[in-house]
Amino acid sequence: MTSSDAAATPAETPSTTGAKPAARDPWDLPDVSGLVIGVLGGTGDQGRGLAYRFAKAGHKVIIGSRAAERAQAAAEDPQLGGLGVEGAANADCARRSDAVIVAVPWEGHAKTLQALREELAGKLVIDCVNPLGFDKKGAYALKPEEGSAAEQAAALLPDSRVTAAFHHLSAVLLQDPEVAEIDTDVMVLGERRADTDLVQALAARIPGMRGVFAGRLRNAHQVESLVANLISVNRRYTAHAGLRVTDV
Numbered sequence: 001m002t003s004s005d006a007a008a009t010p011a012e013t014p015s016t017t018g019a020k021p022a023a024r025d026p027w028d029l030p031d032v033s034g035l036v037i038g039v040l041g042g043t044g045d046q047g048r049g050l051a052y053r054f055a056k057a058g059h060k061v062i063i064g065s066r067a068a069e070r071a072q073a074a075a076e077d078p079q080l081g082g083l084g085v086e087g088a089a090n091a092d093c094a095r096r097s098d099a100v101i102v103a104v105p106w107e108g109h110a111k112t113l114q115a116l117r118e119e120l121a122g123k124l125v126i127d128c129v130n131p132l133g134f135d136k137k138g139a140y141a142l143k144p145e146e147g148s149a150a151e152q153a154a155a156l157l158p159d160s161r162v163t164a165a166f167h168h169l170s171a172v173l174l175q176d177p178e179v180a181e182i183d184t185d186v187m188v189l190g191e192r193r194a195d196t197d198l199v200q201a202l203a204a205r206i207p208g209m210r211g212v213f214a215g216r217l218r219n220a221h222q223v224e225s226l227v228a229n230l231i232s233v234n235r236r237y238t239a240h241a242g243l244r245v246t247d248v
């Protein structure tokens, strides 16, 4: 066929031939190396740990706090400051970031997000909050009215691209500079494939870590709750347990 024939003949596409489009390779993920990552509640253990790992992977990272000076002080810690991490008030952190990780305690989740609806509009929001209670018997899962922390975030942030991930990580391992690889899978949930692909790709920026799509936000409750089981594992075996999904 000459190039002029090609121009005259309509291209054969799956829609003209009736063939099914080839399934997309689920591991063909976008390049996220240029994304600026913000961490709300980034002065805490989980937030600092994630900030450290993403900054080490080459990302610009901004940690947020309810008080700008607390975030700045945390960002000046040599472990973070040496990697160019910045600190800002949560609102500023949200405004200046492309992807925003929510790493505040469950008790402050709704209030924090309600106040940032405008700053988080259009942003990729990654919720890692585990609604848990603790008593004499150990950790147990709470039952949020909306179903899960992630669904609460989606309800409060209708203009954001809300996903859920990074629930099962050990903040101790994340912050330990002696730990070169974080040996775990990260379950990634969300409503749009483009967004969950981005989060999977972000997880893969951390050596040892893999992001695995694990469903829509209506299934976030189980993922958040499973942390209560991991805490039980950690206590019995004096461990920092992670998770692997096999056969994928």
Ligand SMILES: NC(=O)c1ccc[n+]([C@@H]2O[C@H](COP(=O)([O-])OP(=O)(O)OC[C@H]3O[C@@H](n4cnc5c(N)ncnc54)[C@H](OP(=O)(O)O)[C@@H]3O)[C@@H](O)[C@H]2O)c1
Residues within 6 Å of the ligand: 040, 041, 042, 043, 044, 045, 046, 047, 064, 065, 066, 067, 070, 071, 102, 103, 104, 105, 106, 107, 108, 109, 111, 112, 128, 129, 130, 131, 166, 167, 168, 169, 170, 171, 172
């Ligand atoms: N720790 C882990 O191993 C781990 C692992 C996976 C997921 N997570 C989840 O990550 C989240 C953070 O965990 P964490 O251990 O880092 O918690 P944290 O240290 O207790 O809190 C993180 C930060 O949130 C801010 N904060 C505290 N109370 C708040 C409130 N009422 N409203 C808004 N902000 C508040 C504080 O920062 P400022 O005072 O500077 O604002 C604090 O430094 C939790 O939801 C947890 O379930 C934790």
